[in-house]
Amino acid sequence: MAEVIDGKSVAEDVVSKVKALTAELSAKGATKPGLAVVIVGEDPASQVYVASKSRTAKECGFHSLQHTLPADTTEEQLLKIISDLNADKSIHGILVQLPLPGHIDAGKVIQTIAPEKDVDGFHFINVGKLGTGELDTAFVPCTPAGSMLLIERVRGKDLSGLNAVVVGRSNIVGKPMANLLLAANCTVTIAHSRTKDLPALARTADILVAAVGRPEMVKGDWVKPGATVIDVGINRIPAPEKGEGKSRLVGDVAYAEAAKLAGAITPVPGGVGPMTIAMLMANTVASAYLAAGLKRPSF
Ligand code: GUN
Numbered sequence: 001m002a003e004v005i006d007g008k009s010v011a012e013d014v015v016s017k018v019k020a021l022t023a024e025l026s027a028k029g030a031t032k033p034g035l036a037v038v039i040v041g042e043d044p045a046s047q048v049y050v051a052s053k054s055r056t057a058k059e060c061g062f063h064s065l066q067h068t069l070p071a072d073t074t075e076e077q078l079l080k081i082i083s084d085l086n087a088d089k090s091i092h093g094i095l096v097q098l099p100l101p102g103h104i105d106a107g108k109v110i111q112t113i114a115p116e117k118d119v120d121g122f123h124f125i126n127v128g129k130l131g132t133g134e135l136d137t138a139f140v141p142c143t144p145a146g147s148m149l150l151i152e153r154v155r156g157k158d159l160s161g162l163n164a165v166v167v168g169r170s171n172i173v174g175k176p177m178a179n180l181l182l183a184a185n186c187t188v189t190i191a192h193s194r195t196k197d198l199p200a201l202a203r204t205a206d207i208l209v210a211a212v213g214r215p216e217m218v219k220g221d222w223v224k225p226g227a228t229v230i231d232v233g234i235n236r237i238p239a240p241e242k243g244e245g246k247s248r249l250v251g252d253v254a255y256a257e258a259a260k261l262a263g264a265i266t267p268v269p270g271g272v273g274p275m276t277i278a279m280l281m282a283n284t285v286a287s288a289y290l291a292a293g294l295k296r297p298s299f
Contacts, residue, residue: 005265007267022288033285036067038082075103086112093287095120119283142276142277143276148177164205164209166191175190212233213233216252218231237250
């Protein structure tokens with residue numbers, strides 16, 4: 001049976017390190033890390049995520065700011081808030097929760113965030129740095145950055161020559177994940193809905209990352225024996241066996257089947273999920289170190 005990769009425990013390690021780094025920064029007399037989270041509208045899932053981000057920021061000893069804006073906020077109003085945060089020296093990280101309401105151009109909003117405060121890693125400057133291997137100064141999107149830490153816990157930092165297959169080509173997860181694996185010298189293939197014979201391709205993977213948002217799509221017999229399987233999916237499905245109207249969370253991987261073959265696998269929940277917020281804190285403390293002219297801490 002596979003080693004179960006405990007994302008909760010790794011995320012706790014990251015948060016502990018962020019707390020220590022924040023204390024060191026204060027001891028040096030520098031400004032403490034400041035994170036501003038902006039949410040527009042009342043999407044309940046987004047509200048839960050944002051509350052959790054703000055809570056963890058406070059726990060880390062950050063200056064934590066939250067802008068909760070009504071759904072009818074105009075693009076102009078939102079852009080003004082971002083410009084003000086860009087100019088605010090007490091803020092080192094700006095996160096605008098996605099999705100935004102349809103009348104706001106999310107691309108324009110993201111590109112307005114100062115690249116050095118873009119702790120989501122969505123600005124073209126950060127995307128370009130990751131794509132060209134400038135990892136020392138890039139902000140890398142939190143979910144793939146967290147997935148990479150989990151892979152390194154299992155495989156070590158040197159992934160040279162390993163075959164990696166990333167299923168999913170989103171800008172938030174699939175593409176940055178592929179770039180991180182490439183920077184670590186893996187041979188990388190990005191698969192997507194048009195890929196031919198996906199099961200056969202998946203079976204070539206020493207590292208298999210599933211980020212498609214389709215419940216239990218990756219079957220057990222897609223997994224190469226001994227592979228490291230990273231499941232980025234979080235899907236809520238009906239669970240009538242738990243009672244009427246009940247539901248449960250599953251990933252993009254059919255976990256029980258895949259765990260029989262994998263060398264190591266992330267569970268859902270408790271795998272990649274907890275890493276996302278931890279890496280947001282890591283990016284924010286890194287931004288504060290850079291703003292203070294100090295060496296960027298690594299995780
Ligand atoms: N919505 C879902 N995931 C994310 C994320 O990583 N960052 C932002 N800003 N919004 C999201």
